[in-house]
Amino acid sequence: MNFRLKSNPEYGQASFAGLISLALAVLLLWNAYSPADGSFKAVGLGAGIAFGLFGLLQLAVWYLIRTNLIRHAAIGKATRGLGFLLLPSLFTGNVFVASTAFHLVKKKKYAAYTLAVYSFMTTVLVFGVTALNLFKPYVANGFLSGMTLLLIAGFIQLIALLLIAKYGGEAVIPRWMAIVAIALLATAATGNLFSLFLSLMLFAKLRNRGFTSGSRFGDVFERLSRSSTSMLGLLFVTFLLTLSITSLITFDYGLAIDNNYSAILQSPTAEYPLGTDNYGRDLFSRIVFGARISLIVGFLTTLIPLLIGGLLGALSGYYGKRTDNLIMRALDVLYAVPAILLAIAIIAAFGAGTVNLIIALSVSSIPTYARTMRANVLQVSTLEYVQAARAFGSNDWIILFKHILPNSVAPMIVQSTLTIGSAVISTSSLSFLGLGVEPHIPEWGNILKLGSAYLETHSFTAIYPGLAIILLVLSFNFLGDGLRDALDPKLD
Structure with missing residues (x-):
């Protein structure tokens, strides 16, 4: 019986979603309570009650x-129908209950359906967060057009979700689904990674005339979609990415950087959802714009060492001997210097700034990627198909880039997702010390530094940027764990 319960994904998701929803309800109610006059703030009270x-x-x-599984070894149709009562939780921002509900109502699940669910959920969340700007004294010039585009994207994703739910279980999908794939690809311009992956999957399935093409891309997502924590992590990353891109036209940058001395250190209200800082700037807008910097710096400080370190590690592992000694001993010298100390030294020499920050964090990560790639190349180089390519007289570069690197990149992808989290922490840490992004630019480390001076009197100024950093790092870690399992060939 215990095995039956543990092996059922809906059972674990339901308990996790229920418990975390109640925990968040308590936090929201506690945050909404004002001890000065013993009253509750309307917005916080409503959100707490909804979550509860x-x-x-x-x-x-x-x-x-649980009862269905114990008695009948399967979830009954009536119980699955209750999932429709839980679907409106999405419009309260409760992604935990909403994702569980979407998977409960669908008995047979597959990667395309899961991607469609999270694609739609991302747009709804971004639309809801962006709509909070309506309570502000003024909105950005492109606010209405941006909200319209989000509505159109959400409608397309909802239609795609319904169509995939209907035709996804068939052996062959209709050719006109190519229109859906093209429409989803257009919505991916907002930064919705789920729409991008779903569109690519649909094109692959259409080319193979079925939803079970057996492609490497499809197999990875089939495994990844089974991990609810990994998908929730990817959901938060995609949510921040989409919000960062759409905020270019839906958020007013002036609210994040212009001083407003009539609204200094105001507690969270409808007008200022996360309160204001010691200069009267809207923390909500500052955190939204700060997400853009954290994501850009995180991605670039991972991509640059991934490419440089990966190439050096591949050359070192493939050619060996003198080449290996020359490259790895030089990188050992770089590796001997602590990463944060090396970054501080580079920034101290060239000055604080976003570009210098990216360079500083990238240089310190190169040896780690080079060592990982070297180990992978040494292992793959001994396999039979590489020896066969050498026997046929293939060029070294063809063997390296066509046969070895494609089969050595999986561990690098996993490591990169885990490294992004570290890069976000390093970015915020250096900015907190005044050695990262310029102080006037809204960045999570800068926001946290200003808020740390008011922890005893206005703790929200430090709590919210701190939570943003924690959630983003956890999301990348969850995603990295899921990718590690999905790319592991031993799990085939």
């Missing part, structure tokens, strides 16, 4: 799932 109600309902559904 859906959390209790989710736990009730979890109990029914």
Whole structure:
């Protein structure tokens, strides 16, 4: 019986979603309570009640799932139908209950359906967060057009979700689904990674005339989609990426950088959802714009050493001997210097700034990627198909780039997702010390540095940017764990 419960994904998701919803409800209610006059803030009170109600309902559904599995070894149709009652939780921002509900109502699940669900959820969340600007004194000039584009994208993704839910279980999908794939590819311009991956998957399946093409891309996502924590991590990363891109036209940058001395250190309200800092700047807008910098620096400080370190490691592992000694001994010297100390030295020499920060963090990560790639290349170079390519007289560069590198890149991808989290922490840490992004630019480390001076009186100025950093790093770590399992050939 215990094995039956543990092996059922809906059972674990339901309990996790219910418990975390109740925990978030308590936090929201606590944050909404004002001890000065013993009252509750309307917005926080409403959100806390909504999370609490859906959390209790989710736990009730979890109990029914448990009962069905114990008595009948399967979830009944009536219990699955209760998932439709949980779907409105998405519009309260409760992604935990919403994702569980989407998977509960669908008995047969596959990667395309999961991607469609998270694609739609991302757009709904971004639309809801962006709509909070309506409570501000003024909105950006492109606010209405941006919200319209988000509505159109959400409608396309909803239609795609319904169509995939209908035709996804068939052996062959209709050719007109190519229109859906093209439309989804257009919505990916907002930064929605789920729409991009789903579109690519649809094109691959159409080319192979079925949803089970057996492609490497499809197999990886099939495994990745089974991990709810990994998908939630990717959801938060995609949410921040989409919000960062759409904020270019939907958010007013002036609210994040212009001083407003009439609104200094205001507590969270409808007008200022996360309060204001000691200069009267809107923390909500500053954190949104700060996400853009954290993501850009995180991605670039991972991509640059991935390419440089990967190439050096590949050359070192393939050619060996003198080439190996020359490259690896030089990198050992670089590796001997602590990463944060090397970054501080580079920034101290060339000055604080975003470009110098990216260079500093990239240089310190090159040896790690080079060592990982070298080990992978040494292992792959001994395989039979590489020896066969050498026997046929193939050029070294053809063997390296066509046969060895494609089969050595999986561990590098996993490491890169885990390294991005470290890069985000390093970026915020250096900015906190005044050695990262310029102080006037809204960046999570800068926001946290200013807020740390008001921890005792206005703790929200430091709590919210700190939570943003924690959630982003956790999301990348969860995603990295899921990719490690999905790319592991031993799990085939």
